[in-house]
Amino acid sequence: MTTEELLSDLYDKTLVGDKPAVLELTNAGLAQGLGPETLLYEALIPSLEEVGARFERGDFFVPEMLIAGKAMAGALEILRPLLAETGAQTIGKIVMGTVKGDVHDIGKNLVNIMFEGAGFEVIDLGVQVAPEKFVAAIQEHKPDIVGFSAFLTTTMPMFKANINALNKAGLRDQVIVMVGGAPVTQEYADVVGADGYAADASAAVVRAKELLAKRRATAGV
Ligand code: B1M
Numbered sequence: 001m002t003t004e005e006l007l008s009d010l011y012d013k014t015l016v017g018d019k020p021a022v023l024e025l026t027n028a029g030l031a032q033g034l035g036p037e038t039l040l041y042e043a044l045i046p047s048l049e050e051v052g053a054r055f056e057r058g059d060f061f062v063p064e065m066l067i068a069g070k071a072m073a074g075a076l077e078i079l080r081p082l083l084a085e086t087g088a089q090t091i092g093k094i095v096m097g098t099v100k101g102d103v104h105d106i107g108k109n110l111v112n113i114m115f116e117g118a119g120f121e122v123i124d125l126g127v128q129v130a131p132e133k134f135v136a137a138i139q140e141h142k143p144d145i146v147g148f149s150a151f152l153t154t155t156m157p158m159f160k161a162n163i164n165a166l167n168k169a170g171l172r173d174q175v176i177v178m179v180g181g182a183p184v185t186q187e188y189a190d191v192v193g194a195d196g197y198a199a200d201a202s203a204a205v206v207r208a209k210e211l212l213a214k215r216r217a218t219a220g221v
Contacts, residue, residue, distance in 0.1 A: 001028070001032075003032070003034065006025060006028060006029050006032065006034070007029075007034075007038070007039075007042050007043045008043075009021075009025055010022065010025040010026065010029065010039065010043035010044065010047075010075075011043045011044075011046060011047045011050075012047075013025060013071070014043065014044055014047035014048065014051075014068055014071050014072055014075070015047045015050055015051060015068060016064075016067075016068070017064065017066075017067025017068040017069075017070065017071045018071060019067070019070055019071040019074050022044075022071040022072070022074060022075050023074050023075065023078065026039055026075040026078045026079065027078060030078070030082070036079040036082040036083050037083075039075070039079065040079065040083075040110075044072050044075055044076075047068070047072075048068060048069070048072055048106070051064065051065055051068040051069075052065075052182075069106055072106055073106055073109070076106065076109060076110065076113070079113075080113050083113045083114065083117050084113050084114075084116040084117040085117065089119060090119055090120070090121050091118070091119040091120060091209075091212070092119075092120050092121070092143075092144040092145065092208070092212050093120065093121045093123070093141060093142070093143040093144050093145070094115055094120050094121070094122050094123070094143050094144065094145040094146070094147055094208065095123045095125065095134065095137045095138060095141055095143040095145070095146045095147070096108060096111065096112055096115075096122055096123070096124050096125065096146075096147040096149070097124070097125035097126060097127070097129035097133070097134060097137075097147070097148065097149070098126070098127040098128065098129060098148075098149045098150070098151070098181075099128075099129060099148050099149065099150045099155050099156075099158035099159065099162065100128055100129060100130045100131070100155070100158050100161075101128065101152075101154070101155045101158065102127060102128065102149075102150055102151055102152055102155040102158075103127045103128060104127070104149070104151035104152070104181075105126070105127045105149075107149060107151065107180075107181060107182065107201075108124075108127075108147075108149040108181075109124075110201045111147065111149070111180065111201045111204050112124055113201070114201040114202060114204065114205050115204070115205060115208065117205075118205045118208075118209070120145075120205075120208070123137060123141050123143065125137055131158070131161050131162045131164070131165035132165065134146060134148075134162050134165065134166070135165050135166065135169045135171065138166070138169075138171050138174070138175055139169070139171070142174075143175060144175070144176060144212055144215070145175065145176040145177075145178055145208055145211070145212065146162075146166075146175050146176070146177055146178070147178045147179070147180070147204075148162055148177070148178070148179045148180075148194075149179075149180055149181045150179070150181040150183070150184060151181045151182050151183065152183065153183050156181070156183060156184060156188060159179050159188075159189075159192040159194060160192045160193075162177075163177060163192060163193055163194070176195045176196065176208075176211045176212065176215060177193075177194045177195050177196070178194060178195065178196040178197065178198070178204065178207065178208060178211070179192070179194040179196075179197055180197060180198050180199070180204060184197060185197070195211055196208065196210075196211050
């Protein structure tokens with residue numbers, strides 16, 4: 001199978017949620033020498049974007065979206081060790097979670113993998129994380145950064161609720177707040193008072209490093 005055929009097949013099989021085929025093609029791609037980023041950005045992610053587009057048009061429904069998501073999550077587990085491969089020592093600690101009311105986690109998990117790959121220690125609180133759970137995790141783990149993911153326009157307001165909870169607990173100044181997720185924009189991040197926003201997992205790592213360096217320079221450490 002040529003590279004083009006493999007990527008096209010991986011795209012198609014993800015679209016229809018054929019998990020066994022997706023796992024097989026992911027392994028075959030790696031065996032053929034394709035990088036994990038190629039499989040992700042040239043097949044898996046575009047396929048899920050098409051799933052979303054079909055859902056919006058009413059051609060796909062929640063079950064189709066669910067099986068496509070499961071197929072993608074399976075591929076991500078194969079790619080995880082390759083994407084997170086690092087010899088670097090820990091450069092910072094981040095608490096991550098998908099906000100309350102939101103069960104999407106594929107994007108958050110990909111961000112976590114890239115953070116681990118860049119040398120961050122990641123404490124993943126999972127999905128549907130309530131503000132008080134973020135507060136408790138920050139008190140327990142004392143991270144440099146807290147990351148909130150939201151994938152629905154209806155759950156984006158939880159960013160503000162989380163930041164309010166941090167303020168109330170006296171933690172807001174102790175932690176950098178980063179936000180992201182498909183419907184989130186830099187403008188929205190500014191409005192809710194987040195310190196940083198990124199559109200994708202790679203950009204999230206770059207932004208986190210910048211914010212951390214700035215914070216450490218200001219604190220003189
Ligand atoms: Co849902 N869903 N979904 N869904 N789903 C979307 C998000 C949607 C855009 C589809 C669409 O209509 N086009 C739409 C939201 C519309 C909106 O609000 N604007 C939607 C909807 C409507 C829903 C339901 C309401 C459907 C229903 O029940 N009627 C429902 C909500 C459930 C809930 O959460 N309460 C629902 C359910 C589901 C499933 C459970 C079936 C499944 C989730 C499976 C899972 O995650 N375990 C699912 C899926 C698979 C999708 C789509 C198709 C794919 C999401 C995905 O994984 N993308 C999605 C369509 C789409 O996104 N185009 C859709 C791939 C992933 C790598 O990208 O998630 O963007 P992404 O993550 C990126 C960036 O956002 C960024 O980096 C990531 C990696 O590069 N990022 C950060 C993420 N977090 C970050 C944090 C940062 C920085 C960057 O700093 C902290």
